[in-house]
Amino acid sequence: MPFSPADVHVVDVFADGPGGGNPAPIALDARAMTDGEMQEVARHFGHESAFVIAPPEGAGCDLGLRFWVPNHEMPMCGHATVGAVWLLDRLGRLPSEDLRIWTASGIVEAVVTGTGEARQVAISQPRGVVEPLPKESEAEILSVLGIPPGDLAPMPIRNAATSRVKTLIPLASVALLDGLRPDLSRMESLCEAIGSTGIYPYAASDGSGQRYDARQFPKSSGYPEDAATGIAAAALAFGLLAQGQVTPERPVIVRQGRAMGRPSRIEVRFREEAGRVSGCWLGGAGRVA
Known part of the structure:
Protein backbone atom coordinates (compact mmCIF):
# COMPACT_ATOMS: atom_id res chain seq x y z
CA MET A 1 0.00 0.00 0.00
CA PRO A 2 1.45 3.43 -0.92
CA PHE A 3 2.60 5.47 2.03
CA SER A 4 0.14 8.28 2.74
CA PRO A 5 1.20 11.83 3.72
CA ALA A 6 -1.57 11.56 6.32
CA ASP A 7 0.80 9.26 8.24
CA VAL A 8 3.32 12.10 8.55
CA HIS A 9 3.43 14.61 11.43
CA VAL A 10 4.75 18.12 10.71
CA VAL A 11 6.74 19.78 13.49
CA ASP A 12 7.89 23.41 13.47
CA VAL A 13 11.42 23.24 14.86
CA PHE A 14 13.36 26.08 16.50
CA ALA A 15 10.32 28.39 16.40
CA ASP A 16 10.93 31.85 17.89
CA GLY A 17 7.38 33.15 18.12
CA PRO A 18 4.12 32.67 16.20
CA GLY A 19 4.55 31.36 12.67
CA GLY A 20 8.21 30.65 13.26
CA GLY A 21 10.45 27.64 12.92
CA ASN A 22 11.44 25.29 10.13
CA PRO A 23 8.72 22.75 9.25
CA ALA A 24 9.93 19.15 9.51
CA PRO A 25 7.66 16.37 8.25
CA ILE A 26 8.30 13.28 10.39
CA ALA A 27 7.36 9.71 9.45
CA LEU A 28 7.36 7.84 12.76
CA ASP A 29 7.49 4.31 11.32
CA ALA A 30 9.35 4.23 8.03
CA ARG A 31 10.86 0.77 8.32
CA ALA A 32 8.97 -0.52 5.27
CA MET A 33 9.24 2.63 3.14
CA THR A 34 11.18 2.63 -0.10
CA ASP A 35 13.53 5.40 -1.15
CA GLY A 36 10.97 6.54 -3.69
CA GLU A 37 8.24 6.78 -1.05
CA MET A 38 10.48 8.82 1.24
CA GLN A 39 11.34 11.21 -1.55
CA GLU A 40 7.65 11.47 -2.44
CA VAL A 41 6.90 12.61 1.13
CA ALA A 42 9.63 15.26 0.97
CA ARG A 43 8.34 16.50 -2.39
CA HIS A 44 4.73 16.52 -1.17
CA PHE A 45 5.54 18.73 1.81
CA GLY A 46 8.41 20.64 0.19
CA HIS A 47 10.66 20.43 3.26
CA GLU A 48 13.49 18.41 4.75
CA SER A 49 11.81 15.29 6.12
CA ALA A 50 12.87 12.70 8.70
CA PHE A 51 12.05 9.00 8.64
CA VAL A 52 12.30 6.90 11.81
CA ILE A 53 13.74 3.46 11.09
CA ALA A 54 15.24 0.60 13.08
CA PRO A 55 18.98 1.09 13.63
CA PRO A 56 21.36 -1.39 12.02
CA GLU A 57 21.91 -4.51 14.10
CA GLY A 58 24.82 -4.08 16.48
CA ALA A 59 24.90 -0.28 16.16
CA GLY A 60 24.05 0.16 19.84
CA CYS A 61 21.46 2.82 19.03
CA ASP A 62 17.91 3.47 20.24
CA LEU A 63 16.60 4.39 16.78
CA GLY A 64 17.68 5.29 13.29
CA LEU A 65 16.87 8.30 11.11
CA ARG A 66 17.01 8.92 7.39
CA PHE A 67 16.53 12.34 5.80
CA TRP A 68 15.24 13.48 2.42
CA VAL A 69 14.77 16.84 0.75
CA PRO A 70 12.67 17.07 -2.43
CA ASN A 71 15.69 16.54 -4.68
CA HIS A 72 17.77 13.92 -2.84
CA GLU A 73 18.63 12.06 0.38
CA MET A 74 20.84 13.76 2.99
CA PRO A 75 23.13 12.00 5.48
CA MET A 76 22.13 14.31 8.35
CA CYS A 77 19.66 17.08 9.14
CA GLY A 78 19.87 18.90 12.46
CA HIS A 79 16.42 20.45 12.71
CA ALA A 80 14.65 17.28 11.51
CA THR A 81 16.54 15.23 14.13
CA VAL A 82 15.49 17.65 16.87
CA GLY A 83 11.93 17.54 15.51
CA ALA A 84 11.77 13.75 15.40
CA VAL A 85 13.06 13.34 18.97
CA TRP A 86 10.75 16.10 20.21
CA LEU A 87 7.73 14.45 18.58
CA LEU A 88 8.59 10.96 19.84
CA ASP A 89 8.98 12.39 23.34
CA ARG A 90 5.66 14.24 23.10
CA LEU A 91 3.94 11.00 22.10
CA GLY A 92 5.59 9.03 24.91
CA ARG A 93 7.55 6.85 22.51
CA LEU A 94 11.12 7.44 23.68
CA PRO A 95 12.89 4.73 25.67
CA SER A 96 14.76 7.36 27.74
CA GLU A 97 15.77 11.03 27.78
CA ASP A 98 19.31 10.16 26.70
CA LEU A 99 19.52 8.59 23.26
CA ARG A 100 21.91 7.29 20.65
CA ILE A 101 20.62 7.77 17.10
CA TRP A 102 21.97 6.12 13.96
CA THR A 103 22.29 8.41 10.91
CA ALA A 104 24.17 7.99 7.65
CA SER A 105 26.69 10.62 8.82
CA GLY A 106 27.39 8.82 12.10
CA ILE A 107 25.90 8.26 15.54
CA VAL A 108 24.23 11.28 17.12
CA GLU A 109 23.50 11.67 20.81
CA ALA A 110 20.28 13.37 21.94
CA VAL A 111 19.21 14.69 25.33
CA VAL A 112 15.68 15.79 26.28
CA THR A 113 15.28 18.25 29.16
CA GLY A 114 12.60 20.43 30.77
CA THR A 115 8.99 19.79 31.65
CA GLY A 116 5.61 20.23 29.95
CA GLU A 117 5.56 22.72 27.09
CA ALA A 118 9.13 23.74 27.93
CA ARG A 119 10.63 20.42 26.77
CA GLN A 120 13.83 20.97 24.79
CA VAL A 121 15.96 18.68 22.65
CA ALA A 122 19.71 18.96 22.14
CA ILE A 123 21.67 16.81 19.70
CA SER A 124 25.41 16.29 19.42
CA GLN A 125 27.69 17.38 16.64
CA PRO A 126 31.41 16.69 16.29
CA ARG A 127 34.08 19.35 16.47
CA GLY A 128 33.82 21.62 13.45
Whole structure:
Protein backbone atom coordinates (compact mmCIF):
# COMPACT_ATOMS: atom_id res chain seq x y z
CA MET A 1 0.00 0.00 0.00
CA PRO A 2 1.45 3.43 -0.92
CA PHE A 3 2.60 5.47 2.03
CA SER A 4 0.14 8.28 2.74
CA PRO A 5 1.20 11.83 3.72
CA ALA A 6 -1.57 11.56 6.32
CA ASP A 7 0.80 9.26 8.24
CA VAL A 8 3.32 12.10 8.55
CA HIS A 9 3.43 14.61 11.43
CA VAL A 10 4.75 18.12 10.71
CA VAL A 11 6.74 19.78 13.49
CA ASP A 12 7.89 23.41 13.47
CA VAL A 13 11.42 23.24 14.86
CA PHE A 14 13.36 26.08 16.50
CA ALA A 15 10.32 28.39 16.40
CA ASP A 16 10.93 31.85 17.89
CA GLY A 17 7.38 33.15 18.12
CA PRO A 18 4.12 32.67 16.20
CA GLY A 19 4.55 31.36 12.67
CA GLY A 20 8.21 30.65 13.26
CA GLY A 21 10.45 27.64 12.92
CA ASN A 22 11.44 25.29 10.13
CA PRO A 23 8.72 22.75 9.25
CA ALA A 24 9.93 19.15 9.51
CA PRO A 25 7.66 16.37 8.25
CA ILE A 26 8.30 13.28 10.39
CA ALA A 27 7.36 9.71 9.45
CA LEU A 28 7.36 7.84 12.76
CA ASP A 29 7.49 4.31 11.32
CA ALA A 30 9.35 4.23 8.03
CA ARG A 31 10.86 0.77 8.32
CA ALA A 32 8.97 -0.52 5.27
CA MET A 33 9.24 2.63 3.14
CA THR A 34 11.18 2.63 -0.10
CA ASP A 35 13.53 5.40 -1.15
CA GLY A 36 10.97 6.54 -3.69
CA GLU A 37 8.24 6.78 -1.05
CA MET A 38 10.48 8.82 1.24
CA GLN A 39 11.34 11.21 -1.55
CA GLU A 40 7.65 11.47 -2.44
CA VAL A 41 6.90 12.61 1.13
CA ALA A 42 9.63 15.26 0.97
CA ARG A 43 8.34 16.50 -2.39
CA HIS A 44 4.73 16.52 -1.17
CA PHE A 45 5.54 18.73 1.81
CA GLY A 46 8.41 20.64 0.19
CA HIS A 47 10.66 20.43 3.26
CA GLU A 48 13.49 18.41 4.75
CA SER A 49 11.81 15.29 6.12
CA ALA A 50 12.87 12.70 8.70
CA PHE A 51 12.05 9.00 8.64
CA VAL A 52 12.30 6.90 11.81
CA ILE A 53 13.74 3.46 11.09
CA ALA A 54 15.24 0.60 13.08
CA PRO A 55 18.98 1.09 13.63
CA PRO A 56 21.36 -1.39 12.02
CA GLU A 57 21.91 -4.51 14.10
CA GLY A 58 24.82 -4.08 16.48
CA ALA A 59 24.90 -0.28 16.16
CA GLY A 60 24.05 0.16 19.84
CA CYS A 61 21.46 2.82 19.03
CA ASP A 62 17.91 3.47 20.24
CA LEU A 63 16.60 4.39 16.78
CA GLY A 64 17.68 5.29 13.29
CA LEU A 65 16.87 8.30 11.11
CA ARG A 66 17.01 8.92 7.39
CA PHE A 67 16.53 12.34 5.80
CA TRP A 68 15.24 13.48 2.42
CA VAL A 69 14.77 16.84 0.75
CA PRO A 70 12.67 17.07 -2.43
CA ASN A 71 15.69 16.54 -4.68
CA HIS A 72 17.77 13.92 -2.84
CA GLU A 73 18.63 12.06 0.38
CA MET A 74 20.84 13.76 2.99
CA PRO A 75 23.13 12.00 5.48
CA MET A 76 22.13 14.31 8.35
CA CYS A 77 19.66 17.08 9.14
CA GLY A 78 19.87 18.90 12.46
CA HIS A 79 16.42 20.45 12.71
CA ALA A 80 14.65 17.28 11.51
CA THR A 81 16.54 15.23 14.13
CA VAL A 82 15.49 17.65 16.87
CA GLY A 83 11.93 17.54 15.51
CA ALA A 84 11.77 13.75 15.40
CA VAL A 85 13.06 13.34 18.97
CA TRP A 86 10.75 16.10 20.21
CA LEU A 87 7.73 14.45 18.58
CA LEU A 88 8.59 10.96 19.84
CA ASP A 89 8.98 12.39 23.34
CA ARG A 90 5.66 14.24 23.10
CA LEU A 91 3.94 11.00 22.10
CA GLY A 92 5.59 9.03 24.91
CA ARG A 93 7.55 6.85 22.51
CA LEU A 94 11.12 7.44 23.68
CA PRO A 95 12.89 4.73 25.67
CA SER A 96 14.76 7.36 27.74
CA GLU A 97 15.77 11.03 27.78
CA ASP A 98 19.31 10.16 26.70
CA LEU A 99 19.52 8.59 23.26
CA ARG A 100 21.91 7.29 20.65
CA ILE A 101 20.62 7.77 17.10
CA TRP A 102 21.97 6.12 13.96
CA THR A 103 22.29 8.41 10.91
CA ALA A 104 24.17 7.99 7.65
CA SER A 105 26.69 10.62 8.82
CA GLY A 106 27.39 8.82 12.10
CA ILE A 107 25.90 8.26 15.54
CA VAL A 108 24.23 11.28 17.12
CA GLU A 109 23.50 11.67 20.81
CA ALA A 110 20.28 13.37 21.94
CA VAL A 111 19.21 14.69 25.33
CA VAL A 112 15.68 15.79 26.28
CA THR A 113 15.28 18.25 29.16
CA GLY A 114 12.60 20.43 30.77
CA THR A 115 8.99 19.79 31.65
CA GLY A 116 5.61 20.23 29.95
CA GLU A 117 5.56 22.72 27.09
CA ALA A 118 9.13 23.74 27.93
CA ARG A 119 10.63 20.42 26.77
CA GLN A 120 13.83 20.97 24.79
CA VAL A 121 15.96 18.68 22.65
CA ALA A 122 19.71 18.96 22.14
CA ILE A 123 21.67 16.81 19.70
CA SER A 124 25.41 16.29 19.42
CA GLN A 125 27.69 17.38 16.64
CA PRO A 126 31.41 16.69 16.29
CA ARG A 127 34.08 19.35 16.47
CA GLY A 128 33.82 21.62 13.45
CA VAL A 129 36.39 21.85 10.67
CA VAL A 130 37.01 25.38 9.40
CA GLU A 131 38.92 26.06 6.21
CA PRO A 132 39.76 29.22 4.22
CA LEU A 133 38.51 29.74 0.69
CA PRO A 134 40.74 30.93 -2.15
CA LYS A 135 40.60 34.71 -2.42
CA GLU A 136 39.51 34.41 -6.05
CA SER A 137 36.25 32.76 -4.90
CA GLU A 138 35.12 35.95 -3.18
CA ALA A 139 34.17 37.83 -6.36
CA GLU A 140 31.80 35.08 -7.53
CA ILE A 141 30.23 34.74 -4.07
CA LEU A 142 29.59 38.49 -3.87
CA SER A 143 28.22 38.49 -7.42
CA VAL A 144 25.70 35.74 -6.60
CA LEU A 145 24.66 37.54 -3.41
CA GLY A 146 24.42 40.84 -5.31
CA ILE A 147 26.57 42.87 -2.89
CA PRO A 148 29.80 44.90 -3.10
CA PRO A 149 32.94 44.06 -1.07
CA GLY A 150 32.15 46.94 1.28
CA ASP A 151 29.13 45.05 2.64
CA LEU A 152 31.40 42.43 4.19
CA ALA A 153 32.51 42.55 7.82
CA PRO A 154 36.32 42.54 8.31
CA MET A 155 36.56 38.74 8.66
CA PRO A 156 37.35 36.04 6.10
CA ILE A 157 34.83 34.03 4.13
CA ARG A 158 35.31 30.40 5.16
CA ASN A 159 33.94 26.92 4.67
CA ALA A 160 33.01 25.18 7.92
CA ALA A 161 31.41 21.84 8.73
CA THR A 162 30.28 19.57 11.52
CA SER A 163 28.19 17.26 9.30
CA ARG A 164 27.98 19.16 6.00
CA VAL A 165 30.06 22.01 4.58
CA LYS A 166 28.52 25.48 4.75
CA THR A 167 30.09 28.69 3.46
CA LEU A 168 30.16 31.39 6.15
CA ILE A 169 29.92 34.93 4.78
CA PRO A 170 30.31 37.75 7.37
CA LEU A 171 28.20 40.82 6.62
CA ALA A 172 28.62 44.25 8.16
CA SER A 173 25.06 44.53 9.52
CA VAL A 174 21.82 42.67 10.08
CA ALA A 175 20.10 45.17 7.77
CA LEU A 176 22.36 44.09 4.90
CA LEU A 177 21.63 40.46 5.70
CA ASP A 178 17.88 41.06 5.67
CA GLY A 179 18.13 42.88 2.35
CA LEU A 180 19.93 40.11 0.43
CA ARG A 181 18.35 39.11 -2.88
CA PRO A 182 20.71 36.46 -4.24
CA ASP A 183 20.70 35.11 -7.77
CA LEU A 184 19.28 31.70 -6.92
CA SER A 185 19.76 30.42 -10.47
CA ARG A 186 23.53 30.42 -9.84
CA MET A 187 23.49 28.98 -6.30
CA GLU A 188 24.08 25.35 -7.24
CA SER A 189 27.01 26.04 -9.56
CA LEU A 190 28.57 28.37 -6.98
CA CYS A 191 28.32 25.77 -4.21
CA GLU A 192 29.71 23.12 -6.53
CA ALA A 193 32.71 25.30 -7.33
CA ILE A 194 33.58 26.03 -3.69
CA GLY A 195 32.78 22.60 -2.25
CA SER A 196 29.78 23.70 -0.20
CA THR A 197 26.22 22.51 0.42
CA GLY A 198 24.87 25.95 1.22
CA ILE A 199 25.68 29.64 1.48
CA TYR A 200 25.31 30.96 5.05
CA PRO A 201 25.66 34.76 5.27
CA TYR A 202 25.54 36.09 8.82
CA ALA A 203 25.87 39.27 10.88
CA ALA A 204 26.35 40.01 14.55
CA SER A 205 23.18 41.26 16.25
CA ASP A 206 24.91 41.34 19.67
CA GLY A 207 28.52 40.25 19.34
CA SER A 208 29.32 40.61 23.04
CA GLY A 209 26.27 38.46 23.83
CA GLN A 210 27.29 35.88 21.19
CA ARG A 211 24.08 36.46 19.25
CA TYR A 212 24.03 36.33 15.45
CA ASP A 213 21.53 36.48 12.61
CA ALA A 214 21.93 34.26 9.54
CA ARG A 215 20.26 33.08 6.37
CA GLN A 216 20.77 29.78 4.52
CA PHE A 217 20.59 29.36 0.75
CA PRO A 218 20.98 25.63 0.01
CA LYS A 219 22.86 24.22 -2.93
CA SER A 220 20.14 22.07 -4.49
CA SER A 221 17.50 20.99 -1.99
CA GLY A 222 14.46 21.91 -4.06
CA TYR A 223 13.57 25.15 -2.23
CA PRO A 224 15.35 28.53 -2.16
CA GLU A 225 15.91 29.24 1.55
CA ASP A 226 15.78 27.55 4.96
CA ALA A 227 13.97 28.99 7.97
CA ALA A 228 16.34 27.27 10.44
CA THR A 229 19.42 25.20 9.68
CA GLY A 230 20.91 23.54 12.73
CA ILE A 231 23.91 22.05 10.92
CA ALA A 232 24.78 25.47 9.50
CA ALA A 233 24.38 27.13 12.91
CA ALA A 234 26.82 24.60 14.37
CA ALA A 235 29.26 25.29 11.53
CA LEU A 236 28.91 29.04 12.18
CA ALA A 237 29.64 28.58 15.89
CA PHE A 238 32.91 26.81 15.07
CA GLY A 239 33.78 29.41 12.44
CA LEU A 240 33.29 32.17 15.02
CA LEU A 241 35.30 30.21 17.59
CA ALA A 242 38.19 29.81 15.14
CA GLN A 243 38.19 33.58 14.57
CA GLY A 244 38.12 34.38 18.30
CA GLN A 245 34.69 36.00 17.99
CA VAL A 246 33.07 33.76 20.63
CA THR A 247 34.21 31.88 23.73
CA PRO A 248 33.30 28.26 24.50
CA GLU A 249 32.00 29.05 27.98
CA ARG A 250 28.76 30.60 26.71
CA PRO A 251 26.17 29.49 24.13
CA VAL A 252 26.02 30.95 20.63
CA ILE A 253 22.49 32.03 19.69
CA VAL A 254 21.61 32.09 15.99
CA ARG A 255 18.43 33.69 14.69
CA GLN A 256 17.26 32.66 11.25
CA GLY A 257 14.11 32.76 9.13
CA ARG A 258 13.02 36.33 9.87
CA ALA A 259 13.42 37.39 6.23
CA MET A 260 11.00 34.56 5.34
CA GLY A 261 8.46 35.50 8.02
CA ARG A 262 9.38 32.34 9.99
CA PRO A 263 11.52 33.57 12.92
CA SER A 264 13.70 30.85 14.41
CA ARG A 265 16.18 30.55 17.27
CA ILE A 266 18.97 27.96 17.47
CA GLU A 267 21.24 27.49 20.47
CA VAL A 268 24.72 26.01 20.13
CA ARG A 269 26.65 25.01 23.27
CA PHE A 270 30.24 23.87 22.98
CA ARG A 271 31.31 20.58 24.55
CA GLU A 272 34.69 20.44 26.26
CA GLU A 273 36.82 17.46 27.27
CA ALA A 274 40.11 17.86 29.12
CA GLY A 275 40.02 21.61 28.49
CA ARG A 276 39.54 21.24 24.73
CA VAL A 277 36.43 21.84 22.65
CA SER A 278 35.40 18.42 21.37
CA GLY A 279 32.05 19.18 19.72
CA CYS A 280 28.79 20.91 20.47
CA TRP A 281 25.17 20.52 21.48
CA LEU A 282 22.66 21.89 19.01
CA GLY A 283 19.32 22.55 20.64
CA GLY A 284 15.86 24.03 20.64
CA ALA A 285 12.18 23.23 20.86
CA GLY A 286 9.48 21.88 18.59
CA ARG A 287 5.82 22.67 18.08
CA VAL A 288 3.12 20.76 16.24
CA ALA A 289 2.47 22.67 13.03
